[in-house]
Amino acid sequence: MKIATWNVNSLRQRLAHLLDWLKLVEPDVVGLQELKLQDEQFPFAELEAAGYHAVCNGQKSYNGVGIIARHPITDVSRDMGGFDDQQKRVIAATVNGVRVVNAYVVNGQSVASPKFEYKLRWLGAFKDYLTDELGGGAPVAVTGDFNIAPTPEDTHDAGYWAGKILCSDAERAAFRGLLELGLTDSFDKLVAPSGRFTWWDYRMGAFRRNLGLRIDHVLLSQPLAQRCASWHVDTAPRRLERPSDHAPVVAELGT
């Protein structure tokens, strides 16, 4: 079973990339982020033709998340109950007995920004939300653009990124707090041929120079973590013309 996450940075711009990638890789479940479209614009027909069920929580211009899967998708939940948020960042659903939670975590802009306060509040709410989902009895897979590089090694230049947005102590502590709920970072099963970065800035030729960060993650609750055999980044879509600035991450689970 392949569980993937991919920030596509506009699904309308990236639909061909996604469809080609699905055909090649055949993931069972994919959490998609930054759809940048409304629900009625979601390409359900194209994905169905590709063999995928789909659910989404869309928003005009910004944010927006979706889950696509080869098995039927049930028990769809949108947003975090109890957290008043105008931004569409969370969708959860059950796929083949697995509770899939897919999130587009707040970027935060800079640690001095009011958006950083929002990011930390949001992460606090997300921890509570995951606590509830983990108590639901089903194994849980959390996919998403977390906008957090968990360790200095998850950056191309630890000195440059020290204390900056995506790498601050507060963000990293929040990420560890999620793991402490009983989730394992599937990155622990990194396979040797894969690099670890999942995002490269569009500017400065950052991808060509491999100036990246690891900010997209697949976290697994215990029964799934035990089955996780490998983690890798697929950089092929990042090499295409007009790519997303993120590459898909794939966690593969055995039986």
Added chain:
DNA sequence: ATGGTCGTTATACGA
């Protein structure tokens, strides 16, 4: 590496 690019019912702002 502080510039440089993308995306969006845009022409500023978010990432």
